Amino acid sequence: MEIDVLGTLAVRLNGVSITPTAPKPRQVIALLALRAGQVVPVAVLAEELWGSRPPRSARATLQTYILQLRELISTALENGTGDETGQHRQAKDVLLTVPGGYLLKAGDGTSNVREFERLAGSGYRAMDAEDYPQAARLLRQALGLWTGPALADVQTGPQLQTEVKRLEESRLCALDQRVEADLRLGRHRELLAELTVLVNRYPTHESLCGQYMLALYRSGRRGEALDAYQRLRATLVRAMGLEPSSALAKLQRSILMSGPETLPARPATGAAVAPVG
Incomplete structure (x- = not known):
């Protein structure tokens, strides 16, 4: 099957x-x-x-x-x-x-969910081993199995809505780690177009915003990186009454005060806030 x-x-x-x-x-x-x-x-x-x-x-x-x-x-x-x-x-x-x-x-059939989980798990282990080329490759393969939102053409009730949410969270986790691997490999300029779309799609996702800020800064676009932080902060305060995490605030201060050689290698690692809507 x-x-x-x-x-x-x-x-x-x-x-x-x-x-x-x-x-x-x-x-x-x-x-x-x-x-x-x-x-x-x-x-x-x-x-x-x-x-x-x-x-x-x-x-x-x-x-x-x-x-x-x-x-x-x-x-x-x-x-x-x-x-x-x-x-x-x-x-x-x-x-x-x-x-x-x-x-x-x-039976012994195939499931693209199981294959996604297998590839993503291997990608996470490669990240832990600091094998960033392998991690980026595996996580890109895992994400390539997605052709649209999970169960895009199925009417969903309470049970399937829970499953869809779980799958979407798994996809976002894999995406976050794949972007992180690419940043570690110095692909910040190549990531900018993708991250621009992602931070607009997930306007309260702190980890993606941190990665976007870092990619912008390393591309010589310091002002835009700081603007991205302020947009996230305004959205969090307005929608949830929350301030950005301490990790993201630390990244913002680093961009304000430091040269690119002293910026933290990893963007904000605080837990991602659920997207609005």
Whole structure:
């Protein structure tokens, strides 16, 4: 089974799509696919589909959606290629009914979430080992798996919204570390266009702002670096009643007082504030 969620949703079995077109069955397969190999309780699926007040018919309707998914799975087992054992399997062996819920068996298939996590983890270890070329390469590969926002074409309820937020935070963490690796390699000028977009997209993200300030300063644009700090500070105060972290304030003072040779090598390392909106 192939599971892609880092962008539009695509779930394929033996090369055949088992992704339904109707909104609610898409929610069901998305949640089952994200938690492939784990039991997803009926109550969790009901909350995803209908929130905290599911209708009386929720269980029966969910069973209908499961039957629709099994029909797609049956078609894939009958008509797909690449699985010599497919003819001996049934849909109920792929999408199981278990006590209290349902379980999707992905087998030894691929998942772009798992591949992203594998590459990002290797990139973080390379950062820890100060192998910045390797870290930049691995983290760039990990981020390249994203073709858009996670589950971009899926209607999301409470459960999937939590999953999407988790994935977005993981992506931002990998992006932060990839930018850091590139800064360590002296690529500050090449980063400016990307960081300009990022600080506008995430106007309260302190780490990205610190990296932007450092890239600007090292590119001979001291005034713009200081302006970036003031914009972040004004946004934080207005939106959250917060001042920038001490690490970012220290970077600002370094830019005010120091030459580039004495600036800290790493930008602000304080925890990133969640983006506005």
